[in-house]
Amino acid sequence: CRRSNGKAMKQRLLVVANRLPVSAVRRGEDSWSLEISAGGLVSALLGVKDVDAKWIGWAGVNVPDEVGQRALTKALDEKRCIPVFLDEEIVHQYYNGYCNNILWPLFHYLGLPQEDRLATTRSFQSQFDAYKRANQMFADVVNQHYQEGDVVWCHDYHLMFLPKCLKEYNSRMKVGWFLHTPFPSSEIHRTLPSRSELLRSVLAADLVGFHTYDYARHFVSACTRILGLEGTPEGVEDQGRLTRVAAFPIGIDSDRFKRALDLPAVKEHINELTQRFAGRKVMLGVDRLDMIKGIPQKILAFEKFLEENPTWRDKVVLLQIAVPTRTDVPEYQKLTSQVHEIVGRINGRFGTLTAVPIHHLDRSLDFHALCALYAVTDVALVTSLRDGMNLVSYEFVACQGDKKGVLILSEFAGAAQSLGAGALLVNPWNITEVAASIGQALNMPADEREKRHRHNYAHVTTHTAQDWAETFVSELNDTVVEAQLRTRQ
Numbered sequence: 001c002r003r004s005n006g007k008a009m010k011q012r013l014l015v016v017a018n019r020l021p022v023s024a025v026r027r028g029e030d031s032w033s034l035e036i037s038a039g040g041l042v043s044a045l046l047g048v049k050d051v052d053a054k055w056i057g058w059a060g061v062n063v064p065d066e067v068g069q070r071a072l073t074k075a076l077d078e079k080r081c082i083p084v085f086l087d088e089e090i091v092h093q094y095y096n097g098y099c100n101n102i103l104w105p106l107f108h109y110l111g112l113p114q115e116d117r118l119a120t121t122r123s124f125q126s127q128f129d130a131y132k133r134a135n136q137m138f139a140d141v142v143n144q145h146y147q148e149g150d151v152v153w154c155h156d157y158h159l160m161f162l163p164k165c166l167k168e169y170n171s172r173m174k175v176g177w178f179l180h181t182p183f184p185s186s187e188i189h190r191t192l193p194s195r196s197e198l199l200r201s202v203l204a205a206d207l208v209g210f211h212t213y214d215y216a217r218h219f220v221s222a223c224t225r226i227l228g229l230e231g232t233p234e235g236v237e238d239q240g241r242l243t244r245v246a247a248f249p250i251g252i253d254s255d256r257f258k259r260a261l262d263l264p265a266v267k268e269h270i271n272e273l274t275q276r277f278a279g280r281k282v283m284l285g286v287d288r289l290d291m292i293k294g295i296p297q298k299i300l301a302f303e304k305f306l307e308e309n310p311t312w313r314d315k316v317v318l319l320q321i322a323v324p325t326r327t328d329v330p331e332y333q334k335l336t337s338q339v340h341e342i343v344g345r346i347n348g349r350f351g352t353l354t355a356v357p358i359h360h361l362d363r364s365l366d367f368h369a370l371c372a373l374y375a376v377t378d379v380a381l382v383t384s385l386r387d388g389m390n391l392v393s394y395e396f397v398a399c400q401g402d403k404k405g406v407l408i409l410s411e412f413a414g415a416a417q418s419l420g421a422g423a424l425l426v427n428p429w430n431i432t433e434v435a436a437s438i439g440q441a442l443n444m445p446a447d448e449r450e451k452r453h454r455h456n457y458a459h460v461t462t463h464t465a466q467d468w469a470e471t472f473v474s475e476l477n478d479t480v481v482e483a484q485l486r487t488r489q
């Protein structure tokens, strides 16, 4: 706490992310309805003690007129949110272009776009320019709302240019940056045309955080190999100034899941699902429909398992819930059709008149329905090809009470480093291995399931989202002091 006029004041935290945690729908010229999304990040930050958090970000809608902008700003203010207004063109170039076509696949080891080279190079530059312009617009809004003593926490690959813009406004601003995706090997990052500029702007932050130690190490290697700077055990040093680099593994608000399981409506839903799938083991996949989640690989592994284990065919069902994302992008449309085709083939092959082995839903489920599904699941299958952390694996563990289901988890998800001892780790590219792990999970003796579950449950309930946020913010406070001391020495 800070003190002002003898009164204790909470420290203000400005959380800057591409998207605000609200969905905004325009109801009239000057009226908006807002719904706050109760995701992990929101509950994490609400739970940080002695901190008064405000969000800054894009509301996800184009608001070209001033009347609409004023009304939305006012409505958001009540939710402790501050909007950054981005027009359609900049969203197209910055968000769809540079963020999602370039940085997202690259950071997940899928490489840079490889269509017509010249076209890519040309559009690459204009997309990068738009990225920098958008980051500057975020910085302008932060600067307008910043007060001495505030801490600014920037999130994710959308805002890698932001720390530099903020420090240009005010070098005493305390700035942290956290990446929610993996940071790739420096050999991958090297292929990015704007590799140095992005690294330098991230280094302007006082604290740089990643989900795992490996990502932090990759980042430090990129700074040493590409920029020729010195990596130290604490971070990266440039002309006497230290940028602290560390791992801060995120968690979930596990109590929120536990509370949901006690609700009568959720209990009823659990009973319905239990009856519906009686006599069958339930396997579950919950993912955004994205290339990185390895959904086709997962389904092919399940097919292989059914092929090799005929006695299981009418005793197991795979529920795959996939929320469509970026539905306007041809690559994502292709992925959707590919998944549908594989599911159709497998259901045609192994289904009967009364039952099919795979239930695939292209949609999001509400929180309570999701909790009920996690609770009735015997085996959760997370086969991401790369994933910063993967919270679905945590949520599944949090919702397993007496059931003590098994988690099959990709070794390429950050969560493998925290839940690795309790889960069955797999290489999602190796379909034979995943199929064998499905068999191992379904046949696992109760005492082994119990032991593995106990390990994971202890981790998920003691490394929560709130701990994650608190640790980052407190380390950010300490680090800035340390960095300033060092420059003064």
Ligand code: ADQ
Pocket: 040, 180, 181, 250, 286, 287, 288, 321, 322, 323, 363, 364, 365, 366, 370, 387, 388, 389, 390, 391, 392, 393, 395
């Ligand atoms: P995501 O790629 O979105 O997040 P993940 O961590 O699994 O991946 O979080 C997804 C969230 O969406 C979970 O809370 C899950 O419950 C929800 N969700 C997914 N599918 C759903 C469905 N069909 N219906 C309802 N809800 C669904 C990014 C990174 C991750 C990192 C997080 C947090 O890619 O690696 O773990 O940020 O840092």
